Amino acid sequence: xxxxxxxxxxxxxxxxxxxxxxxxxxxxxxxxLGTVSDRGLSADRVEEMRARYGPNALxxxxxxSEWRLLWESIRSPMMVLLLSIAVVSVLLGQFRxxxxxxxxxxxxxxxxxxxxxxxxxxxxHLRELQAPRATVLRxxxxxxxxxxxxxxxxxxxxxxxTRIAADARLLSSAGLLVNEGSLTGEAAPxxxxxxxxxxxDAPLAERPTxxxxxxxxxxxxxxxxxxxxxxxxxxxxxxxxxARATAAPTxxxxxxxxxxxxxxxxxxxxxxxxxxxxxIRGYDARQMLLTWLSLTFLMVPGQPPVIITxxxxxxxxxxxxxxxxxxxxxxxxxxxxxxxxxxxxxGTMTENTMALTGIILGNGQVITPDDNGSQxxxxxxxxFAIALPAIPENSADPTDRAVRDAAGGKETSxxxxxxRLVHQVGFAQxxxxxxxxxxxxxxxxxxxxxxxxxxxAHSTRRRCDGEWCDWEKTxxxxxxxxxxxxxxxxxxxxxxxxxxxxxxxxxxxxxxxxAVLNDPVRPGVRESVMQLAAAGIRTVMVTGxxxxxxxxxxxxxxxxxxxxxxGADIDRLTREQLSEALTRTQVFARATPEHKLRLxxxxxxxxQVVAVTGDGVNDAPAxxxxxxxxxxxxxxxxxxxxxxxLILTDDNFAHLPAAVAIGRKAYDNFRKGITYYLxxxxxxxxxxLIPLLLGLPFPLTPIQIIVVELLMDLASSTIFISxxxxxxxxxxxxxxxxxxxxxxxxxxxLRNMAGLTAAILAVYLLSLAMGYGLASARTAAFATWLLGxxxxxxxLKQEHVPLLQQGILANRFGAGWLAGMVLLVLxxxxxxxxxxLLNTTFLAPAQWLxxxxxxxxxxxxxxxxxxxxxxxxxxGPRRLERRLRPRxxxxxxxxxxxx
Numbered sequence: 001x002x003x004x005x006x007x008x009x010x011x012x013x014x015x016x017x018x019x020x021x022x023x024x025x026x027x028x029x030x031x032x033l034g035t036v037s038d039r040g041l042s043a044d045r046v047e048e049m050r051a052r053y054g055p056n057a058l059x060x061x062x063x064x065s066e067w068r069l070l071w072e073s074i075r076s077p078m079m080v081l082l083l084s085i086a087v088v089s090v091l092l093g094q095f096r097x098x099x100x101x102x103x104x105x106x107x108x109x110x111x112x113x114x115x116x117x118x119x120x121x122x123x124x125h126l127r128e129l130q131a132p133r134a135t136v137l138r139x140x141x142x143x144x145x146x147x148x149x150x151x152x153x154x155x156x157x158x159x160x161x162t163r164i165a166a167d168a169r170l171l172s173s174a175g176l177l178v179n180e181g182s183l184t185g186e187a188a189p190x191x192x193x194x195x196x197x198x199x200x201d202a203p204l205a206e207r208p209t210x211x212x213x214x215x216x217x218x219x220x221x222x223x224x225x226x227x228x229x230x231x232x233x234x235x236x237x238x239x240x241x242x243a244r245a246t247a248a249p250t251x252x253x254x255x256x257x258x259x260x261x262x263x264x265x266x267x268x269x270x271x272x273x274x275x276x277x278x279x280i281r282g283y284d285a286r287q288m289l290l291t292w293l294s295l296t297f298l299m300v301p302g303q304p305p306v307i308i309t310x311x312x313x314x315x316x317x318x319x320x321x322x323x324x325x326x327x328x329x330x331x332x333x334x335x336x337x338x339x340x341x342x343x344x345x346x347g348t349m350t351e352n353t354m355a356l357t358g359i360i361l362g363n364g365q366v367i368t369p370d371d372n373g374s375q376x377x378x379x380x381x382x383x384f385a386i387a388l389p390a391i392p393e394n395s396a397d398p399t400d401r402a403v404r405d406a407a408g409g410k411e412t413s414x415x416x417x418x419x420r421l422v423h424q425v426g427f428a429q430x431x432x433x434x435x436x437x438x439x440x441x442x443x444x445x446x447x448x449x450x451x452x453x454x455x456x457a458h459s460t461r462r463r464c465d466g467e468w469c470d471w472e473k474t475x476x477x478x479x480x481x482x483x484x485x486x487x488x489x490x491x492x493x494x495x496x497x498x499x500x501x502x503x504x505x506x507x508x509x510x511x512x513x514x515a516v517l518n519d520p521v522r523p524g525v526r527e528s529v530m531q532l533a534a535a536g537i538r539t540v541m542v543t544g545x546x547x548x549x550x551x552x553x554x555x556x557x558x559x560x561x562x563x564x565x566x567g568a569d570i571d572r573l574t575r576e577q578l579s580e581a582l583t584r585t586q587v588f589a590r591a592t593p594e595h596k597l598r599l600x601x602x603x604x605x606x607x608q609v610v611a612v613t614g615d616g617v618n619d620a621p622a623x624x625x626x627x628x629x630x631x632x633x634x635x636x637x638x639x640x641x642x643x644x645x646l647i648l649t650d651d652n653f654a655h656l657p658a659a660v661a662i663g664r665k666a667y668d669n670f671r672k673g674i675t676y677y678l679x680x681x682x683x684x685x686x687x688x689l690i691p692l693l694l695g696l697p698f699p700l701t702p703i704q705i706i707v708v709e710l711l712m713d714l715a716s717s718t719i720f721i722s723x724x725x726x727x728x729x730x731x732x733x734x735x736x737x738x739x740x741x742x743x744x745x746x747x748x749x750l751r752n753m754a755g756l757t758a759a760i761l762a763v764y765l766l767s768l769a770m771g772y773g774l775a776s777a778r779t780a781a782f783a784t785w786l787l788g789x790x791x792x793x794x795x796l797k798q799e800h801v802p803l804l805q806q807g808i809l810a811n812r813f814g815a816g817w818l819a820g821m822v823l824l825v826l827x828x829x830x831x832x833x834x835x836x837l838l839n840t841t842f843l844a845p846a847q848w849l850x851x852x853x854x855x856x857x858x859x860x861x862x863x864x865x866x867x868x869x870x871x872x873x874x875x876g877p878r879r880l881e882r883r884l885r886p887r888x889x890x891x892x893x894x895x896x897x898x899x
Contacts, residue, residue, distance in 0.1 A: 022210040023200040035153040040137035049151040056150045056229035134165035154226045162217040167233040168224035170194035175220035218397040307673040311721040315666035331645035334628040336663020344614035345543035350519040354398040356406035360514035362462025364478035386512035387496040390447035446499035455495035459511035490552025492517040524654030531657040536733030550589040559586040566590040596622035665725040673720030679752035699764040699781040701839040718813040756858030779840040787855035795862040
């Protein structure tokens with residue numbers, strides 16, 4: 001049944017006037033629709049049919065307005081948190097901080113709108129390459145109208161190159177070939193015949209009397225009557241399936257939602273805990289109020305959304321430079337966490353353009369374009385002399401185009417001597433050959449192309465050293481054997497022959513050769529599949545093409561093709577069986593949109609992050625349901641591009657590994673930035689809590705807390721997001737899906753904070769013990785923090801590569817911040833004018849020694865740990881490592897982990 005027959009039929013455009021129309025005689029369909037096959041509809045009847053069945057248009061997929069996108073962006077958890085922080089900042093009198101938070105929200109939304117505008121411009125440009133107008137027969141006259149004005153009952157004249165505007169029942173046909181690949185995924189052209197007998201339960205790809213919206217006529221001509229428009233077409237059915245498919249929150253959105261809630265709770269509890277303890281211990285009420293306000297400002301977790309937004313924005317722009325358009329900001333990171341990629345074959349892994357890769361001669365020999373000797377060149381010339389005249393001038397068939405392209409634009413020279421075309425018999429349903437008959441000097445010559453079996457069976461001569469000679473049976477059998485072998489490898493074989501001096505006779509043909517054609521795999525696809533596999537990402541081919549071709553392409557790109565399953569196999573499997581089959585199967589053939597959608601849902605039910613690549617209408621539901629959909633921008637259909645989160649503007653599958661690497665780098669960088677930010681928060685919390693428990697004054701004043709917070713925010717935002725990728729990021733598996741604030745992250749925070757916390761407290765307590773006074777001790781603690789937090793960031797920006805190996809200047813922002821902190825520390829201690837602004841004073845030489853040693857010691861152990869585990873140390877640290885016996889080195893590593 002055509003699309004829409006089992007849908008709600010209450011609204012215009014959803015009803016189907018003739019059930020099972022492909023199986024009903026054409027005259028009966030015309031009669032039921034009340035039209036006339038040779039005149040078409042009248043003007044009144046056109047309006048009546050439009051009112052009854054609706055326009056030939058589809059509803060837009062998902063939210064497309066800027067206002068809807070604006071609302072969805074603002075209501076995301078992290079943006080709500082940022083706006084809440086802005087409100088709290090206003091209440092605390094921190095208006096500058098509120099302005100910063102609002103600016104970050106505006107930047108995030110602006111980037112989202114910019115990405116949408118870029119994607120819309122790209123898609124609008126791609127739409128300009130199409131010609132959405134249809135030719136119809138109305139009131140006895142041909143009219144050219146927009147696609148959306150086609151109605152049920154319209155008569156469509158069709159010929160080579162026609163793009164079908166709506167689902168239609170053929171009334172007449174002559175050698176009609178249609179490319180249905182964008183709808184079914186089948187790469188081979190489909191022969192159509194208006195007189196064929198078609199069962200009502202025939203699958204979509206086996207209905208020779210039907211043509212469908214969105215497909216293209218490659219060869220032949222005919223007429224058809226429109227039986228379904230808009231949402232009732234097969235194209236519309238897939239679009240409706242796509243609209244019903246819901247896009248689940250990305251893994252990052254889920255993690256950040258949990259993070260926002262957790263940080264909000266921690267901020268409220270901690271900001272109230274320390275003032276409460278201070279009040280219990282009898283601290284000055286005014287001092288505790290100022291401290292509480294400062295700590296509230298400090299503990300409000302405003303920086304994680306900023307870090308994430310900046311990291312994703314950089315990833316988005318970096319992807320754009322690599323011809324990958326990001327439609328939603330989170331898509332940049334989601335691709336980096338993908339575990340399985342379900343990829344279409346035709347147009348995604350392959351070029352979707354046939355290419356001539358060789359010819360089979362009459363003795364079974366196969367020569368290729370790379371065979372460029374003089375004898376081979378002459379053989380190619382003789383082959384083209386017969387093959388090119390056998391191709392109609394206006395043919396859009398991929399096989400014909402491939403042969404023409406291989407001739408290198410020499411059609412004119414080959415066709416100059418064939419004479420005048422007087423008769424043509426095209427491919428038709430049930431026939432597997434085409435004949436073009438030319439007249440020259442009073443004689444007629446036939447040029448024939450068709451299936452190898454037909455041409456070989458009707459040929460009695462072949463080329464022998466440039467001359468025609470008898471073709472013995474053993475040689476014919478050898479050619480058939482080669483044809484069978486190459487066909488089993490996924491090649492398409494078309495034979496060519498010549499008949500001189502006889503009118504339309506197909507007996508005693510002269511065999512010219514068989515063209516060996518292939519839909520070539522895109523350059524770099526095999527390498528990309530290998531790179532993805534090394535990154536722990538499994539690639540699965542899902543195609544509507546036949547199993548033989550699917551297996552061949554799968555083997556070519558490096559997939560396991562031994563256990564290929566078909567759509568019929570998917571239908572027979574339960575969810576549990578299909579889930580198990582997906583662990584060992586990398587090829588699915590004859591798959592419908594429903595099958596692709598089921599595969600996506602099965603993988604997602606196992607907790608996997610799934611990406612889908614595709615370019616056809618049949619890919620759209622799976623593209624929309626997947627965690628991230630990747631559409632082809634040049635040859636992809638509008639429905640596919642509107643359903644995807646990423647668009648490859650140049651259709652290059654080979655961009656995927658680089659895109660995955662960029663996504664992983666973005667996640668790694670903002671994960672390290674947030675972990676550092678939370679570690680720094682924890683350091684300050686402990687630095688305040690320990691003196692409070694000991695009954696000592698706080699080590700920092702309220703104004704110093706504000707300065708610390710601002711500098712810490714900027715350091716975490718700039719140093720980490722600009723960091724290059726971790727070495728080996730594409731050699732590890734996809735990250736596990738878990739809460740961001742997991743036990744592992746908590747352990748990292750504790751490990752990161754241990755050294756610098758001890759250093760700041762040691763400098764503060766030693767300064768007090770040495771009698772330098774409270775102001776001087778606070779200045780020393782403040783200076784230790786300012787230098788130490790930048791050194792901590794520099795040590796944490798790469799998890800495994802030592803800073804000495806990276807080079808301090810490798811990260812320009814980090815080097816700049818370190819220089820800035822040195823200047824700030826010198827200024828606030830040496831310039832008297834700054835002392836009252838930051839509550840600082842002069843430091844004694846002994847305190848300077850404490851500050852420098854404490855700042856470096858606070859994170860130096862991280863570098864030692866890198867050197868003893870995975871880092872590749874420079875010559876100096878190697879000498880230290882050689883002095884440590886293996887047992888001592890292991891003990892030191894265990895002690896560091898314990899911290």
